[in-house]
Each structure stands twice: as structure tokens, then as C-alpha cells.
Amino acid sequence: MPHFTPRRDWAPLSDAEWAALLPHLRDAALPGRPLADPRGRMDAILHMAVADLPWRLLPERFGKPDTVGRHFRRLTHAGLWLRLLEALADRRCPPALRAIEYWLCRAARRAMRLLQMRGLVLARRLGLYTALPMVPWMMPDPDLSEWLFRRIWRAIADIPRRWPPPGFLRVAGKVLATVGGRPVWSKRFAPP
Numbered sequence: 001m002p003h004f005t006p007r008r009d010w011a012p013l014s015d016a017e018w019a020a021l022l023p024h025l026r027d028a029a030l031p032g033r034p035l036a037d038p039r040g041r042m043d044a045i046l047h048m049a050v051a052d053l054p055w056r057l058l059p060e061r062f063g064k065p066d067t068v069g070r071h072f073r074r075l076t077h078a079g080l081w082l083r084l085l086e087a088l089a090d091r092r093c094p095p096a097l098r099a100i101e102y103w104l105c106r107a108a109r110r111a112m113r114l115l116q117m118r119g120l121v122l123a124r125r126l127g128l129y130t131a132l133p134m135v136p137w138m139m140p141d142p143d144l145s146e147w148l149f150r151r152i153w154r155a156i157a158d159i160p161r162r163w164p165p166p167g168f169l170r171v172a173g174k175v176l177a178t179v180g181g182r183p184v185w186s187k188r189f190a191p192p
Helices: 015-027 038-051 065-077 080-089 095-099 101-110 112-126 142-157 168-179
Strands: none
Touching: 015 038, 015 080, 015 095, 038 065, 038 101, 065 080, 065 112, 080 095, 080 101, 080 112, 095 101, 101 112, 112 142, 142 168
């Protein structure tokens, strides 16, 4: 069911939350040396996702901001946030993972510029609106725009036989522009 996730302030991951998150992290195994403290690194990423601050303002206790930011981008490219959104939408989602849904949605929102349309479409289809960078009615809706495009195209293809009502093409263009979403994302319109 589509929803905005209730806000939850950041706190370090509990043992149950870490245990629920760990199988998904193993799926996103990255090349190179294993992390000395993967739980601490995930705490840093989730803290910055909830705080909505630039990486350079990461508190010193979490390590170097560049290192944490680079790890976040690698996890994004490995598809971790998309898999976690899918896991949250599953009815069999463990309660411990469901407890950190807000944090995971905020991390996915932070990754949207890298995930691009693939991430937007997935978050919208799963109904996890907190993962979207703006409120859903300002974001592109590919499903609706494709359906509308087919309907409008049929009406345009029918023009040689029958003229559409006056103003039809102008309204059709405005409707397609609306379902295409706003061209610029603004944090002012971001969900809570």
C-alpha cells in the first residue's frame, strides 16, 4: 500500500536490525579488502541519510567523509538500495528491517541521482514515497505517461478521418507534461 514512512530519528543499529540488514549487504559484496567495521560504516551512511547533510559534515567518530561517501556510492552501484526497497515492500519483511524502513528510504532517496529513473520508478511502484526526492505528484509517472501517450497517439492518428475537439492537442500536451514530472528537483518539496 503506498505510504510515507513515519519519521524515526537516527540511532546506532541494534543487533536485531544489523542481523536483518546483513544478508542484503552480503549480496552487495564489493571488491577489495573487507571492511574493518562494516556495522560502523552502515551506521555512518544511515546517519548521514537521515541528517540530510553533505558528506563533508560527517562527524569524526564515523571516519573520513570521502571514504564513507565512496562506499555509499559503491553500494548504490551494486544495487543495494534497490534490493532493500524491494525487501521492504515484501509482505515477509522481517520486523527488524521494517523498523529501519525510514532510514533505508532516506538512504535510497540520497542515492536517487545515481539510480536515476530506475530508482524513481521502483520507489513509486512499490509505494515507498519517502524514498522519492519530491512528493509523488511532482515526480515523473512513466506508467501513466505511457498509457496517456498511447491514448493521445490514437486520437492523433484518427485526425485524417475526424478532427479532434478544439483545444484537445493543447490539453493533451499539458497532461503529458504534468505526468512527466517537474524538470528540477527541489528539497523544498521533499517528503518528510
